[in-house]
Amino acid sequence: MFADFREIRVAAVRDLTPRLRRITFRGRDLGRFATSDNLHVRLYLPPPGLEAPSWPRPGPDGRPVLPDPERRPAVRYYTLRRVDADAGELDIDIVLHEDDRHDGGHDDGHSGEAPGADFARRARPGDLCGMSGPYGLGVSPASWYLLAGDETALPAIARILEELPDDARGTALIEVEDAADELPLRTPAGIAVRWLHRRNAGTASPLVEAVRALPLPADSATLFAWVACEFDDLARLREHLRGCGIDRDRMLAVAYWRRTPPGASAKGISA
Numbered sequence: 443m444f445a446d447f448r449e450i451r452v453a454a455v456r457d458l459t460p461r462l463r464r465i466t467f468r469g470r471d472l473g474r475f476a477t478s479d480n481l482h483v484r485l486y487l488p489p490p491g492l493e494a495p496s497w498p499r500p501g502p503d504g505r506p507v508l509p510d511p512e513r514r515p516a517v518r519y520y521t522l523r524r525v526d527a528d529a530g531e532l533d534i535d536i537v538l539h540e541d542d543r544h545d546g547g548h549d550d551g552h553s554g555e556a557p558g559a560d561f562a563r564r565a566r567p568g569d570l571c572g573m574s575g576p577y578g579l580g581v582s583p584a585s586w587y588l589l590a591g592d593e594t595a596l597p598a599i600a601r602i603l604e605e606l607p608d609d610a611r612g613t614a615l616i617e618v619e620d621a622a623d624e625l626p627l628r629t630p631a632g633i634a635v636r637w638l639h640r641r642n643a644g645t646a647s648p649l650v651e652a653v654r655a656l657p658l659p660a661d662s663a664t665l666f667a668w669v670a671c672e673f674d675d676l677a678r679l680r681e682h683l684r685g686c687g688i689d690r691d692r693m694l695a696v697a698y699w700r701r702t703p704p705g706a707s708a709k710g711i712s713a
């Protein structure tokens with residue numbers, strides 16, 4: 443087994459909103475995951491119904507050797523919303539998104555259409571999966587913060603807001619389907635949170651429109667922009683923020699998922 447790999451089991455399942463499901467996992471030796479520096483993990487999701495899953499193992503040259511395709515777990519990135527290493531517990535909030543493909547197929551041997559969302563839909567206490575990490579970054583210290591993302595970024599934004607200093611200032615823009623998807627957030631008083639609803643928005647990308655319309659502080663060197671959302675929206679936001687004079691080292695912009703055009707496959711997009 444790789445040093446950063448753990449087996450974890452579902453301990454509890456709870457819906458936070460109609461489209462966001464919190465899964466509490468139990469596992470051993472979670473100390474390396476309890477850090478504010480790296481927020482994300484890879485989840486290894488075994489094909490449904492497999493009693494004894496197989497995991498990638500180090501080969502003779504140290505590179506991963508994958509299990510046979512029919513036993514191979516699907517790999518998807520998720521955010522650690524909470525880690526309590528002493529209790530051996532962690533929470534991951536998973537969006538129960540619809541499948542936007544129309545061909546009904548999947549490229550990694552899984553019978554489900556979306557292994558991440560499907561795992562969350564089926565999850566029962568005792569279900570086994572794998573986890574490796576942690577990976578990824580949060581925000582760098584700044585005098586003003588922009589946090590912008592859709593519901594897949596909501597767990598990361600919620601965690602970043604909780605961990606910012608009390609005197610932090612800035613704006614968080616969060617795109618969700620409608621008001622039922624909003625969550626209470628623990629936020630420094632100087633951070634304004636705005637929820638953006640796709641339903642009846644009159645635009646396909648309320649997040650992109652809202653970021654473009656947001657006045658930024660004049661001195662872009664003192665702000666930090668953290669952005670995570672759909673691939674094409676992300677490209678437009680990154681271009682806008684670069685056009686506002688924000689340097690690469692004052693920005694973290696990551697595509698969390700990619701909309702699949704009708705008839706196309708999702709191969710190579712996730713994980």
Ligand SMILES: Cc1cc2nc3c(=O)[nH]c(=O)nc-3n(C[C@H](O)[C@H](O)[C@H](O)COP(=O)(O)OP(=O)(O)OC[C@H]3O[C@@H](n4cnc5c(N)ncnc54)[C@H](O)[C@@H]3O)c2cc1C
Nearest residue numbers: 519520521536537539556557558559594698699700702712
């Ligand atoms: C660093 C990082 C952290 C992340 N953290 C989280 C997290 O904490 N919680 C979370 O829910 N997601 C998170 N994501 C996003 C998640 O990894 C993707 O949404 C992933 O594609 C879900 O995999 P899936 O198996 O459900 O769907 P896939 O098999 O990847 O895709 C199946 C189909 O569903 C579509 N699809 C995928 N995601 C969405 C979506 N959100 N809305 C609509 N359609 C979608 C795809 O376009 C595709 O057509 C994170 C991603 C990254 C890179």
